[in-house]
Amino acid sequence: MNMERIIFLLLFGSTAIWFAWRVFMTKSMIRSALSLLASMVAIGILFLVMQAEFLGVLHIMMMATEMTIMAIFMMMFMMDPGGMGDMDMSHQKKYSSVFAFLSGASYAAAILFTQWPITADAVPAPAQQNHDLGIELMQRSMMIFETAGVSILVAMIAATATALSFNSVNK
Amino acid sequence: MMTELIIVLVIAAVLFGIGVYGALSQTNLVMIMMGIELMLGAAMLNLVAFWFYLHPKTFSLQMFVLVVMTVMALEAVVGFGVATQRFRSKGSVEVEEAADLKE
């Protein structure tokens, strides 16, 4: 029982939930993308609270770029990116909120009724963690790591090929 | 320790619920992708919590988080590729107008 950690977890957890809620409740699309960024940063800080330093910093770094790119795509593709026209961009609200509540509640129930085998092992120091993660990546999980890399390459090529306009191909 | 783990997991469950709501209720492709990102974020939070409270010596869990991050990036790349082409050819990325995909 670590009071400090509980306070941080509650604080940043509620920040993450609040901003995640704002994502779908605001009319302005840039605001919604940057709320998602704030929520993701709060998740990254939760990683840091749980002493996963590398993953936390990596997550915070990646999300900055990813969510800003999301913001520009929102602005390009939406009819009303500034939210000044007060358009409603949602459908089947009742059905989706019931389903969301059911899935969230069932997970919460599963969490509460499980006996978690908490371990007393101490977490390695951050430098040791980086080392161990590197060894894991390059030995046991190397195949998975390489697969992830190759799938990024494939996705890049596929996405570029998909996004090219028909006219430029025909030229 | 148990309380802490339950707090983190409940936070992740709530985030997952919000993500499900977003993915189901939004009509715009990019907004749906944001809901999916939120769900993946909740999954990552779970994984890190399991690593920290249950298996701090096993680094496959951290490896798994890296894979989920890759999946997030891939989802964004492919989604934006499809959205760009859809917008080019149809002028809209609203999913309610995507019924022509079944033809």
Next chain:
Amino acid sequence: MWILLIGLYLFSVYFLSVLERRMVYKKWNFAAPFSTLAFLLVQEDVKPHQRDRIFYETAPVLFIAAALMAVGVLPFAKGFIITGLSTGALFINAAFAYIMVAIVMAGWAPNGVYSMIGGWRFLAQLIAYSMPIVMAITATVMRAESMSLVNIVASQTHLWNIIYQPVGFVLFYVAAMALAFLPPFDLPLAPGELAEGVWAEFTGVKLLLFRLGRLMLILSLSLAVTVLFLGGWEGPLLPGFAWTFIKTILVAASFFLCGQYVPRVQHDDLLEWSWKLLTPLALFNILWVGILLLL
């Protein structure tokens, strides 16, 4: 000692603003920063119509916070580092990524055409140029076999990284200039073309925060160049912190000097060079360092 370091830091910020002015007006004016400070503090806060209120208020604060956050993990001298993160090299990337978020927010918030163009331009510019930055830092991390910046400085005791991996240094230097939108890459501001772009709609204290944040960003980047490639606090005779500050100021001065003689880069050229030239070069640099390490 900490007070001395903070004093030196503030003096460097002051000196950089004098230097920047010298480059524009070709005249030394040592009182100008103070008069600008006083002017911006009392200037009327003109707010654009129908702005995005939250972003308009938070963007300048986020900008200066991101510039300062990078300083938090960079060592000034042996044992003088605010937070010795063991993932420091990754953390400075993370901090610099939020410069982009702040500029995009600032470009969107005032509901103005020029600022919006400036903001989205900077998004493209920074995504293109964060690749060389990340990969150049990766190469220095490979040599030090640690992501802690203290260890990176320690790995350069015998040979500075600028000689060990010159390609990486050039990449980082150019990308740092693009990140701080200094003259050849000042596309988000582009005086004469976009009329101060992103900052056009900000006045008073908010503009002050932007300008101060930019100076601090330049200082953070010069400090990063010093730590990653120029051996940090290593040097004969003088104490460590003195060497750090001398090198940092020299790097910042060279940023300004380079910008003075190069015309502004076109936007499409900027992106093309980054993706087609700098990113492959950065990969080559990683290969180069890897081969050197194995020899």
